[in-house]
Amino acid sequence: MKKLNIAIIGLGNIGSYLYRYLNDNKNILTEKNNCLPYVKYVSAKNKKRKRNIKINKKQWLNNYLDATKIQDVDLIIELIGGSEGPAKKLVFNALKNGKHVVTANKALIAKYGDQLAKIAEEKRVNLEFEASVCGGVPIIRSLKEGLIANKINKIYGIFNGTSNYILSSMDKKNKDFIEVLSDAKKLGYAESNPSADLNGDDVSSKLKILSSLCFNSFLNNNVYVEGIKDIDKIDINNANKLGYKIKLLGYAELLNNKIYQRVHPTLIKKESYVASIDGVLNAVIIDGKPVGQSTIQGEGAGPAATTSALVSDISSILRGNIKFPFSLSIKERKKLKFENISQRYFSAYLRFEVIDKPGILSNITNIFSKNNVSIKRLVQNPDKNKKSSSIIIITHKSKDFFLNKILKEVSKKKYIKRKPKLIRIDDN
Amino acid sequence: MKKLNIAIIGLGNIGSYLYRYLNDNKNILTEKNNCLPYVKYVSAKNKKRKRNIKINKKQWLNNYLDATKIQDVDLIIELIGGSEGPAKKLVFNALKNGKHVVTANKALIAKYGDQLAKIAEEKRVNLEFEASVCGGVPIIRSLKEGLIANKINKIYGIFNGTSNYILSSMDKKNKDFIEVLSDAKKLGYAESNPSADLNGDDVSSKLKILSSLCFNSFLNNNVYVEGIKDIDKIDINNANKLGYKIKLLGYAELLNNKIYQRVHPTLIKKESYVASIDGVLNAVIIDGKPVGQSTIQGEGAGPAATTSALVSDISSILRGNIKFPFSLSIKERKKLKFENISQRYFSAYLRFEVIDKPGILSNITNIFSKNNVSIKRLVQNPDKNKKSSSIIIITHKSKDFFLNKILKEVSKKKYIKRKPKLIRIDDN
Numbered sequence: 001m002k003k004l005n006i007a008i009i010g011l012g013n014i015g016s017y018l019y020r021y022l023n024d025n026k027n028i029l030t031e032k033n034n035c036l037p038y039v040k041y042v043s044a045k046n047k048k049r050k051r052n053i054k055i056n057k058k059q060w061l062n063n064y065l066d067a068t069k070i071q072d073v074d075l076i077i078e079l080i081g082g083s084e085g086p087a088k089k090l091v092f093n094a095l096k097n098g099k100h101v102v103t104a105n106k107a108l109i110a111k112y113g114d115q116l117a118k119i120a121e122e123k124r125v126n127l128e129f130e131a132s133v134c135g136g137v138p139i140i141r142s143l144k145e146g147l148i149a150n151k152i153n154k155i156y157g158i159f160n161g162t163s164n165y166i167l168s169s170m171d172k173k174n175k176d177f178i179e180v181l182s183d184a185k186k187l188g189y190a191e192s193n194p195s196a197d198l199n200g201d202d203v204s205s206k207l208k209i210l211s212s213l214c215f216n217s218f219l220n221n222n223v224y225v226e227g228i229k230d231i232d233k234i235d236i237n238n239a240n241k242l243g244y245k246i247k248l249l250g251y252a253e254l255l256n257n258k259i260y261q262r263v264h265p266t267l268i269k270k271e272s273y274v275a276s277i278d279g280v281l282n283a284v285i286i287d288g289k290p291v292g293q294s295t296i297q298g299e300g301a302g303p304a305a306t307t308s309a310l311v312s313d314i315s316s317i318l319r320g321n322i323k324f325p326f327s328l329s330i331k332e333r334k335k336l337k338f339e340n341i342s343q344r345y346f347s348a349y350l351r352f353e354v355i356d357k358p359g360i361l362s363n364i365t366n367i368f369s370k371n372n373v374s375i376k377r378l379v380q381n382p383d384k385n386k387k388s389s390s391i392i393i394i395t396h397k398s399k400d401f402f403l404n405k406i407l408k409e410v411s412k413k414k415y416i417k418r419k420p421k422l423i424r425i426d427d428n
Numbered sequence: 429m430k431k432l433n434i435a436i437i438g439l440g441n442i443g444s445y446l447y448r449y450l451n452d453n454k455n456i457l458t459e460k461n462n463c464l465p466y467v468k469y470v471s472a473k474n475k476k477r478k479r480n481i482k483i484n485k486k487q488w489l490n491n492y493l494d495a496t497k498i499q500d501v502d503l504i505i506e507l508i509g510g511s512e513g514p515a516k517k518l519v520f521n522a523l524k525n526g527k528h529v530v531t532a533n534k535a536l537i538a539k540y541g542d543q544l545a546k547i548a549e550e551k552r553v554n555l556e557f558e559a560s561v562c563g564g565v566p567i568i569r570s571l572k573e574g575l576i577a578n579k580i581n582k583i584y585g586i587f588n589g590t591s592n593y594i595l596s597s598m599d600k601k602n603k604d605f606i607e608v609l610s611d612a613k614k615l616g617y618a619e620s621n622p623s624a625d626l627n628g629d630d631v632s633s634k635l636k637i638l639s640s641l642c643f644n645s646f647l648n649n650n651v652y653v654e655g656i657k658d659i660d661k662i663d664i665n666n667a668n669k670l671g672y673k674i675k676l677l678g679y680a681e682l683l684n685n686k687i688y689q690r691v692h693p694t695l696i697k698k699e700s701y702v703a704s705i706d707g708v709l710n711a712v713i714i715d716g717k718p719v720g721q722s723t724i725q726g727e728g729a730g731p732a733a734t735t736s737a738l739v740s741d742i743s744s745i746l747r748g749n750i751k752f753p754f755s756l757s758i759k760e761r762k763k764l765k766f767e768n769i770s771q772r773y774f775s776a777y778l779r780f781e782v783i784d785k786p787g788i789l790s791n792i793t794n795i796f797s798k799n800n801v802s803i804k805r806l807v808q809n810p811d812k813n814k815k816s817s818s819i820i821i822i823t824h825k826s827k828d829f830f831l832n833k834i835l836k837e838v839s840k841k842k843y844i845k846r847k848p849k850l851i852r853i854d855d856n
């Protein structure tokens with residue numbers, strides 16, 4: 001029986017879960033893949049941490065980088081995290097030394113994926129990163145294999161469970177962002193420092209990787225990123241009245257031979273599939289030819305779901321299924337044009353909190369018309385006690401550049417009581 | 429560059445679409461898979477049919493079975509259909525002669541899959557059938573690869589677009605089965621002879637294949653199958669009032685080490701994901717460990733979606749990714765116990781149309797209690813004009829055997845005006 005020697009580097013929650021899984025399931029994996037996955041070495045920053053797994057003394061490496069040098073390591077599983085430092089050093093060295101690599105590190109792949117893929121290709125080894133995007137949702141393998149026939153023109157969805165949990169809880173419980181975030185931390189749905197989850201950076205990394213796979217292009221940093229921390233309960237209630245939910249969505253799309261990559265809170269119709277995804281789930285929607293629209297949904301995070309993804313990558317290597325990390329050889333990947341979001345057309349929701357005085361509404365609508373943005377719907381809610389008024393405007397499709405220009409222009413007016421809001425609408 | 433010689437046998441809508449696709453996309457497929465897919469031969473019953481594709485005279489085989497004998501054929505794509513006759517002959521002979529096979533034929537795989545897999549394994553060739561289950565939904569590849577880590581305890585969903593289209597149209601348009609079926613035929617959503625789609629046989633074949641893949645068992649014919657032709661507009665309206673939709677669902681589940689396979693109309697909660705799938709879409713839900721619940725949704729039929737699936741299989745063979753057709757070697761697959769549906773517990777919806785006379789309700793409820801089936805909810809709708817009454821009963825979880833015993837017993841009563849209804853409820 002063939003055997004693949006594995007080194008797991010990083011034994012946090014995910015590494016420990018994977019270690020236990022591989023020990024408990026080595027027989028079935030061997031039967032399915034005709035090759036035994038054998039965890040020969042491990043390494044972790046804190047050797048003494050309580051892990052509930054049995055590790056033999058001989059398995060511990062003195063230095064994590066030894067895994068890249070030792071002869072009898074075939075596959076290195078990188079679970080350190082972070083785009084720089086030890087994780088970067090480990091993966092670059094591993095590939096250069098002809099070791100297969102499986103990683104859950106989206107930041108690393110989103111930043112150095114092209115360079116790493118080039119080395120993997122030269123050394124004819126696998127670099128697999130299913131676990132870096134949407135946890136247990138087998139989206140990368142589906143793009144590379146199950147949906148390989150398709151020319152994809154759009155991929156979008158809910159790629160971050162924490163922010164989706166917060167937005168759907170704000171909606172259901174009619175609570176403020178801060179309140180819900182504190183609940184989410186207590187329940188373990190948000191990390192103690194959740195900034196990458198909430199400011200859109202996590203989604204942005206995943207989107208870059210997916211976009212590159214869908215369009216056979218190189219990784220590109222031209223991504224518009226906006227998080228959810230400015231979303232108010234009021235906006236969620238307004239959206240509801242207008243027939244929408246607010247979701248943090250990532251989009252990569254090919255329009256007129258240009259790619260747009262964007263991450264932002266979005267008003268999406270209540271009846272749509274995406275609007276129905278609540279809580280910590282992830283969902284990915286792919287528009288392709290010939291297949292039409294495909295959707296994959298599942299657990300996006302946590303040790304169990306991540307292990308499911310890691311093991312699919314490990315199995316692919318066990319079967320000797322050598323492929324290009326991004327589907328195509330580096331020579332065949334394309335340099336496509338990535339366009340700025342300011343050039344794209346959107347319908348938008350805008351909210352202005354103003355002093356309740358005559359002439360203000362006409363001043364605002366005048367600014368819209370000056371910028372050639374036409375208004376589809378306008379709702380004014382006066383608050384007599386505060387002598388203020390809330391003006392909600394839904395626009396027809398207009399260039400993002402002008403929507404933002406209006407926002408800026410109105411922001412400067414003296415009659416504005418609070419920073420105005422602009423949320424884009426998905427009206428496809 | 430490596431090359432794989434292909435023979436396409438069967439050039440109906442799907443075969444012609446695939447032929448065109450492979451010609452138009454050979455470059456990108458070669459780049460992605462490091463091997464050229466070359467359609468060397470074709471065969472079809474009717475050579476002269478209009479197809480809008482260019483076929484060279486040299487490509488036509490004199491006899492379709494020649495594909496299994498000629499040296500320079502590596503892969504045969506069977507698109508004839510049917511579990512017996514030419515399709516069976518072709519696939520058996522192809523594998524025996526060491527040719528790879530890709531097929532969209534669910535009836536053949538559901539019936540002879542185990543025997544065929546044995547031959548494929550002996551000859552070390554691929555037998556791939558992604559296109560046989562749910563068209564463009566990459567469910568088989570996901571089970572074999574993307575979700576390979578998981579121990580699956582349940583797979584279910586909407587596996588037939590025609591019947592789902594009919595049920596959702598009956599609901600939306602408040603029309604009768606016959607009326608909607610006739611519309612569906614005009615719109616091309618139902619074949620001229622749609623019996624396999626409507627009586628559950630199509631779902632049953634797909635379910636057997638999925639079940640076998642999920643549980644590492646052999647194909648098993650113990651499937652309870654019930655179609656949708658007895659579903660009335662009245663049942664759909666009643667379901668709506670009770671908070672349910674009626675869907676034709678297929679289920680394979682492992683309960684106490686026994687497998688239950690069943691296909692039947694089901695009342696499922698309106699808010700559930702499955703209830704929201706309307707029209708011709710297919711959706712598959714998988715419960716597995718460690719991943720949790722995963723869902724894959726997409727186009728279930730038609731030449732475009734089927735080609736997407738066929739090409740994923742062809743690509744797998746181009747990459748030389750030899751695997752067992754059912755994930756595991758025939759030696760490792762298990763003989764599991766398949767239990768009859770009569771032993772499973774369900775909540776159920778029953779509807780009795782009775783003469784409106786005193787004592788009948790108590791007679792019916794008496795039969796329920798005699799069989800130890802307890803009633804959760806009872807609604808009686810008298811129709812004074814017809815001197816009749818409609819009794820709707822929702823039961824607590826009870827053994828299917830007793831639910832059917834009650835149905836039979838009440839059916840015989842003289843006060844019954846029409847055949848009573850029993851529809852199982854999904855209350856998980």
